[in-house]
Amino acid sequence: MTEARKTKAAIRPANGRLAMTTPADLARIEAWEYAPAPEARDYLAIQPRYELFIGGRWRKPKSGRHFTTINPATEETIAEIAEADAADVDRAVGAARAAYDKYWRRCPPAHRAKYLFRIARAIAERSRELAVLESVDGGKPIKEARDFDVPLAAQHFFYYAGWADKLEWAFPNTRPRPLGVAAQIIPWNFPLLMAAWKIAPALACGNTVVLKPAETTPLTALRLAEIIEQADLPPGVVNIITGSGATGAALAGHRGVDKVAFTGSTEVGKEIARACAGTSKRLTLELGGKAANIVFDDAPLEQAVEGIVNGIFFNQGHVCCAGSRLLVQESVHDVVAELLHRRMQTLRVGDPLDKNTDVGAINSAAQLRKIEELAQSGDADGCTRFQTECDLPARGFWYRPTFFTGVSMSHRIAQEEIFGPVLSVLTFRTPDEAVEKANNTPYGLSAGVWTDKGSKNFKIASQLRAGVVWSNTFNKFDPSSPFGGYRESGFGREGGIHGLLPYIEARP
Amino acid sequence: MMTVDAVGLEERAADLAKRSIKKHAKIHGLRIAIACIDLTGLEGKDTPGRVAQLCRKALTPDSRDPTLPHVAAVCVYPSLVSAAKKALEGSDVKVASVATAFPSGQSSIAVKIEETKEAVADGADEIDMVIDRGAFHAGRFREVRSEIEAVKQACGPAALKVILETGELGTYDNVRRASQLAMEAGADFIKTSTGKIAPAATLPVALVMLQAARDFERRTGRRVGVKVAGGIRAAKQALQYLVIVKETCGDDWLSPAWFRIGASSLLNDILMQLWKERTGAYQSDEYFTKD
Structure with a gap:
């Protein structure tokens, strides 16, 4: 054992006992960062x-x-x-x-x-x-x-x-x-x-x-x-x-x-x-769409959070069936918001060609302006903004994965299609209220329902006026499954x- | 209790397994993995001589590369604790002992406690106990819990790892429930498997346990580590587990204090990969000592 190793900080468990520590604790010396893993593009011939x-x-x-x-x-x-x-x-x-x-x-x-x-x-x-x-x-x-x-x-x-x-x-x-x-x-x-x-x-x-x-x-x-x-x-x-x-x-x-x-x-x-x-x-x-992703208190919450992330941040939220309105039962609002915020911090935003990138670039400057404008209206309306804390590349069009809490149905960010990585979180108390709010939009392309209770899942799904309803999942596609809208x-x-x-x- | 959707869980685990870990991230990750290994010898034919050799490997995984960390612990049967302790004297490699009628857990609580005390008296720093799956499946959760509490008490200063034997629990909901129960009963680590039955550790199971541990810390302020064991033989698998730890619990869990991999042949595969990164070519396995 070298001295250098012995001086590495020991980690104390919360109970204060120095139990599981070994000085071979190289792991903590520096954070484990993934190396860039860019997909090769040199073979790709693009005509001028x-x-x-x-x-x-x-x-x-x-x-x-x-x-x-x-x-x-x-x-x-x-x-x-x-x-x-x-x-x-x-x-x-x-x-x-x-x-x-x-x-x-x-x-x-x-x-x-x-x-x-x-x-x-x-x-x-x-x-x-x-x-x-x-x-x-x-x-x-x-x-x-x-x-x-x-x-x-x-x-x-x-x-x-x-x-x-x-x-x-x-x-x-x-x-x-x-x-x-x-x-x-x-x-x-x-x-x-x-x-x-x-x-x-x-x-x-x-x-x-x-x-x-x-x-x-x-x-x-x-x-x-x-x-x-x-x-x-x-x-x-x-x-x-x-x-x-x-x-x-x-x-x-x-x-x-x-x-x-x-x-x-x-x-x-x-x-x-x-x-x-x-x-x-x-x-x-x-x-377009402004899909409701409905999370009940009896949902498998970890997987629901994955579904929320997939629903709104997949393809930078440039998805017509994106789950852009999260309707979460009030009793689990705080835990869902916390899990979501924590999960969002692990999203890797940046070079789209990197194989480890989760969220890429906004498609165009015009779209970025539209997203910024709508998100600012969320701030102005007094909603609370949460984002992925990450560095963004200096050039190109980027927007941090974002969600707003404290959103009401009457806010613009709850009504207009943002078509970007911005989620509006609303709450409900009863299944009827969830259905009413989910259907209270001129759109009707998709929806998500999260509950471990099968009968409730089918009942809610049948009441939603949306072309596609995903149960305990989101953004699933298959050529044999029809896709399209209501209204x-x-x-x-x-x-x-x-x-x-x-x-x-x-x-x- | 939070329920688990199997489809979504497995999807997430498969997604994380696709992370591309290359170049310096791979080298760094493999070094972390070595530091997190509980080098395990749990054969009926184990002897003090064999354990001494295992311990030597634990201290110096690769004599050609002295910069490598030593492993976290050596994991043996109770009867070999003193042999391991002797071989590891003066080092920081811990001695872990399986106990409580490993691997079945089918004996009386008195025997389990006695076995634990003996292992600790012989110098075990860590005890790997098994839960009573029979009681768990019969719905006697309080019994499972009180048994863990009793063994924890018998551990004294030694740390307690609680093996859930997830391959026998049947559902991810049960894994989550058993994790919860073990943590509340005082486990310092929750561990997937004995390695004696298949399936042993899987990525989705590890994910559920890490989520449970993370939530437990958030709620109680006490951090419990996670150990995966059984069937982890390839360096690539080890990296996949590290990715799941990092992205579920955060970078500060990437340490033997909070994460362990119970394995035996994994170590040599990691060494082989490290040499491959260094030289650009795979070396014959005869260059790696088989202890």
């Missing part, structure tokens, strides 16, 4: 400029304009992206129409399945590359892109590939027919996954597609276009065009489109609904047999 994928070819935009996409974690420019204007939209819709008439509507269902299986396998094979790209372009932690976004995207293609030649079985006594050209507009929170949710059922049912990814996160959709190209899909069956909201509006408003599917904000969803009104276009919308969270379902319906005419 991307064009539009129309009719199976990469075309320069008629608009002649490009915009840049940046890495929100560093604010560095990654690539230039073509901006499609109305003429480009017209060309894309024309290509989709031609492909529909020429190949796709005539393509035997089993062959459609073959193409979808091919895409699914390619996504799985290139999963690492897609995950890194998703993380770099959108700011999400690599572990989420790797373990959630990309595998689930592949699973959706596998799942709907299976349906392609079984539509008559899915809808008995009908002759299921495709609709034609589907215009699909997707958000920036799960770029590749949303593309899969949209494209897979559309193709399985025999439609052709024009997809527009979000302005801030086009790269994985463009990589998907490369995969589709390599899968040898007939040209024009899938067209991927990039641009801003104006491009989306032109696409949704195009007269050659038979079906519009939109995932995004309720505000834009309403505009699209107005544009589609009075036309023959079929429409599905998957919009201002939209209509139509994605996933499962239900997800075929928006893309099919199922009449005798």
Whole structure:
């Protein structure tokens, strides 16, 4: 034993007895910090400029304009992206129409399945590359892109590939027919996954597609276009065009489109609904949410806290079904708040490409401003703010995981969708009050119920007006399970047999 | 009592097991793991000679690397306590003795107390007792508790580790309840397993026990340590347990004062990993002494 070792501080148990101490107590000398564990990205080839994928070819935009996409974690420019204007939209819709008439509507269902299986396998094979790209372009932690976004995207293609030649079985006594050209507009929170949710059922049912990814996160959709190209899909069956909201509006408003599917904000969803009104276009919308996560006093609280953390901090809270309103029974409010606060301190916020990062970068400067503004309204309304105490990187867009206590239903942070890592904690006393408060919102996308009592769990779940209710868990997804909203969270379902319906005419 | 949802618990444990521990974090973590080991010899054929060799290994895990810490304790049967004590004389490595009709716990309380007293008299610094699972399953919780209290009393100055034998408890709710009970009865450590039955320690079980210990400290101000034992043979597993300790209870629990790993073959795997980190290549296991 060296002297140095002997002088290491002994640790006294609370009872004051020096019992379990050994001087070989190197553990305490310095805190055990995880070393950086960055996912390699050097092999990832990103072109300096991307064009539009129309009719199976990469075309320069008629608009002649490009915009840049940046890495929100560093604010560095990654690539230039073509901006499609109305003429480009017209060309894309024309290509989709031609492909529909020429190949796709005539393509035997089993062959459609073959193409979808091919895409699914390619996504799985290139999963690492897609995950890194998703993380770099959108700011999400690599572990989420790797373990959630990309595998689930592949699973959706596998799942709907299976349906392609079984539509008559899915809808008995009908002759299921495709609709034609589907215009699909997707958000920036799960770029590749949303593309899969949209494209897979559309193709399985025999439609052709024009997809527009979000302005801030086009790269994985463009990589998907490369995969589709390599899968040898007939040209024009899938067209991927990039641009801003104006491009989306032109696409949704195009007269050659038979079906519009939109995932995004309720505000834009309403505009699209107005544009589609009075036309023959079929429409599905998957919009915002302000989900209630209800925790009863008989819940498994440790796991409920995990569910709360997952519900609001998963993907930096950029989740339409995020559990952004925590309704906790008043008798366990303090213990839940304490456990939550403690748990939040272990969240690792920072470099999205680090495999140990739990919370990545906010997707854009604009979104960060919106989160800041709403959180400040929580302060101004007198709510109490709790945050993860951590250093944030100097560059990039970041927001500390946050929750507010002392929130009332009338506060803005209890009503408006923040779409960031900010949780509002409200209390209730009885199950009826919990249900009333949970349903007291214009939205209705998802909800969570935490109680160890099975009968109560089912009873509460059946009273909630939400498209998805998670019992003793949160944010669970499966291609076979339908997802969609009530009321201002939209209509139509994605996933499962239900997800075929928006893309099919199922009449005798 | 706080209930445990098995699905959520196992998910969380699996999540934590995915932490990527590389480079200096790995080296640092493995050194902590060594310092937390209760180097265990619990074979029927153990002899004073074998125990002496085990103790030598405990003091100097790797003669080629004198900077490594010694392990926390050597864990033996009561009859070998004096041999271990002798071999470890003058060092800070503790002698831990299993007691109370280990591993079954199926004997009278009088015998258990006598056995404990004898081990302590022979010089045991720590006693690893087993709870009466039969009484626990029969719902005689008060009996389980009073037995722990009695053994604690018999320990005198020695610290008491209470083995819950979680593999026989059946549910995580039971693990949580038994943890609670043992801590309230005066345990200095709660321990997963005897290592004699499977399943022994698992990550979710360790997580439940750490949460229970953390909550107990918050409520009572008294900190109780956690020991995982049984089936931990790989350095990687040891790091996963350290991650769970760190992220559940905090950095200051990463110390032999509050966390132990009961193991025998684990030590050599850690040494092998440390040499691999140093040289970039795995060495033959013949370079590592098998004591």
